[in-house]
Amino acid sequence: MSTDVEALVVGGGVVGLAIAAELARRGGAPLLVEQHARVGMETSSRNSEVIHAGLYYPPGSLKARLCVEGRELLYRFAAESGVTAKQIGKLVVATSDSEVPALAALADNATRNGVDDLVLLDAAAARALEPAVSCVSAFLSPSTGIVDSHGLMLALEGHIQAYGGEIALATRAVSFTRTGEHFAVELESAGALTTLTTRALIISTGLQASTLSAELFKGTPYDPPQTLLAKGHYFTLAARAPFSRLIYPMPPPGGLGVHLTLDTAGAARFGPDVQWIAEASYDFDDPEGARRRSFERAIRRWWPDLPNDALLAGYTGIRPKISRPGEPAADFAIHGPATHGIERLVALFGIESPGLTAALAIARHVAGLIDA
Numbered sequence: 001m002s003t004d005v006e007a008l009v010v011g012g013g014v015v016g017l018a019i020a021a022e023l024a025r026r027g028g029a030p031l032l033v034e035q036h037a038r039v040g041m042e043t044s045s046r047n048s049e050v051i052h053a054g055l056y057y058p059p060g061s062l063k064a065r066l067c068v069e070g071r072e073l074l075y076r077f078a079a080e081s082g083v084t085a086k087q088i089g090k091l092v093v094a095t096s097d098s099e100v101p102a103l104a105a106l107a108d109n110a111t112r113n114g115v116d117d118l119v120l121l122d123a124a125a126a127r128a129l130e131p132a133v134s135c136v137s138a139f140l141s142p143s144t145g146i147v148d149s150h151g152l153m154l155a156l157e158g159h160i161q162a163y164g165g166e167i168a169l170a171t172r173a174v175s176f177t178r179t180g181e182h183f184a185v186e187l188e189s190a191g192a193l194t195t196l197t198t199r200a201l202i203i204s205t206g207l208q209a210s211t212l213s214a215e216l217f218k219g220t221p222y223d224p225p226q227t228l229l230a231k232g233h234y235f236t237l238a239a240r241a242p243f244s245r246l247i248y249p250m251p252p253p254g255g256l257g258v259h260l261t262l263d264t265a266g267a268a269r270f271g272p273d274v275q276w277i278a279e280a281s282y283d284f285d286d287p288e289g290a291r292r293r294s295f296e297r298a299i300r301r302w303w304p305d306l307p308n309d310a311l312l313a314g315y316t317g318i319r320p321k322i323s324r325p326g327e328p329a330a331d332f333a334i335h336g337p338a339t340h341g342i343e344r345l346v347a348l349f350g351i352e353s354p355g356l357t358a359a360l361a362i363a364r365h366v367a368g369l370i371d372a
């Protein structure tokens with residue numbers, strides 16, 4: 001592993017990998033360090049693997065812009081790199097008359113984000129597409145899709161190495177100092193400490209972004225955002241689902257509602273719900289089956305024929321939130337020199353959904369902040 005590099009990316013989730021791949025493609029010879037023995041073992045492998053169209057985010061926000069741009073980049077990258085991605089589309093459904101105005105407002109928001117292919121459907125048209133669905137009206141988002149997130153991360157690893165970048169696994173960044181034009185970063189690997197110098201530093205550490213930044217920005221006037229944790233649980237379906245598209249209800253605060261997604265092999269999963277937690281833990285807790293019953297109630301609003309006892313406990317993922325419970329979702333916080341005043345340093349906070357979809361566009365944005 002090099003000990004003096006042009007750019008160091010800390011964090012080997014999909015976003016850090018995409019950033020390192022972009023820097024490598026631009027000739028920046030980055031080093032990426034990841035604390036676990038493999039890349040993508042945290043949020044990047046614990047999500048819905050949906051390529052979002054860009055429906056939900058406030059127009060003009062980074063989430064809206066980078067999702068729409070990232071979605072196109074992702075479909076193209078997947079096609080060129082042999083990563084499985086399928087543009088299967090999704091239905092967003094209103095299950096009562098009271099939800100119809102919110103459905104219309106969501107469609108209008110999506111249009112303002114540049115999502116120009118939505119198809120409004122009445123109940124009969126929705127059932128013609130998805131006979132098992134129950135709703136009073138819906139819209140179809142044809143540009144929504146799914147991606148094999150593991151395949152994507154493998155392909156990004158390949159790109160980093162093919163363009164002259166390096167990846168050091170089982171290597172944790174533990175402390176930082178600024179020395180003139182450079183950053184000195186202490187790395188811990190197999191119990192041994194080494195110090196590396198880098199001209200550019202990117203902190204893409206997901207759930208740990210605030211903890212690391214507290215150390216990094218100590219003694220500066222900049223106050224990094226606090227990361228709060230919102231866990232989501234997924235149930236899987238014991239049988240094949242009678243749907244060929246993704247089905248989403250109207251979104252409640254903090255998440256997108258208990259929805260159906262399909263993985264690229266066709267297996268169905270439901271979730272994620274929203275549970276604010278104090279400390280990161282991926283345990284799947286379902287005290288006395290209360291969570292399962294609550295999922296069943298939510299799913300039967302749009303799939304009344306969900307069989308009894310069909311849901312199996314699946315897995316969990318944790319959203320790195322920088323908004324508090326009850327507040328509107330915050331935008332991605334991608335803080336470069338214009339925010340904190342330090343050249344060639346970018347720290348990313350609150351990279352929750354649609355971070356997988358947006359990863360390649362986030363990478364371009366970050367590379368622009370470093371080059372500027």
Ligand SMILES: Cc1cc2nc3c(=O)[nH]c(=O)nc-3n(C[C@H](O)[C@H](O)[C@H](O)COP(=O)(O)OP(=O)(O)OC[C@H]3O[C@@H](n4cnc5c(N)ncnc54)[C@H](O)[C@@H]3O)c2cc1C
Nearest residue numbers: 011013015035044047048050173206317353354355356357
């Ligand atoms: C429940 C859930 C569902 C989601 N569904 C979708 C979806 O369908 N579509 C979509 O577009 N997005 C979705 N997202 C969002 C998406 O998964 C994330 O935005 C994305 O995975 C974030 O990637 P990341 O690289 O920023 O973070 P992570 O994947 O968390 O990667 C950060 C990495 O940094 C490493 N790290 C931390 N500290 C250090 C250190 N000191 N030294 C070295 N390494 C370190 C960690 O080990 C980790 O591997 C979902 C998120 C959740 C939680």
